[in-house]
Amino acid sequence: MTIETLNFESKVEVLLAQVREELLNRLRYSTLSHENDIYQNLAAHPEWDWVAHLRDKSGPTYKDLVDKLERLEATQCQFDLGLFGFCSDCEEPIEAARLLEDVTTQRCGQCEMNLKAR
Ligand SMILES: [Zn+2]
Structure with a gap:
């Protein structure tokens, strides 16, 4: 494992902790009691189950955060599988600049362009 990969991995850990x-x-100090309930439920759920739970219970105001959490978890999985930094479409290495900009990027620049052109 290269130093660079290790840096990306610790960045993902930090971002995951921040998003969680x-x-x-937000849920705990929300003025809405059903959101306080979600907080209580999350505290009782293992972290890997949060995304499914939040998708089910929390409303559109939380969508962006839940999406971000899901992307970060998927990226963390890729470290374990040794797939981090490879394009999900063409399987070539993703440009370092793209990963530095967004560590959860799943595609190389070329495939991202192809996707947008579709
Ligand atoms: Zn690609």
């Missing part, structure tokens, strides 16, 4: 904390805080 933001979700917990």
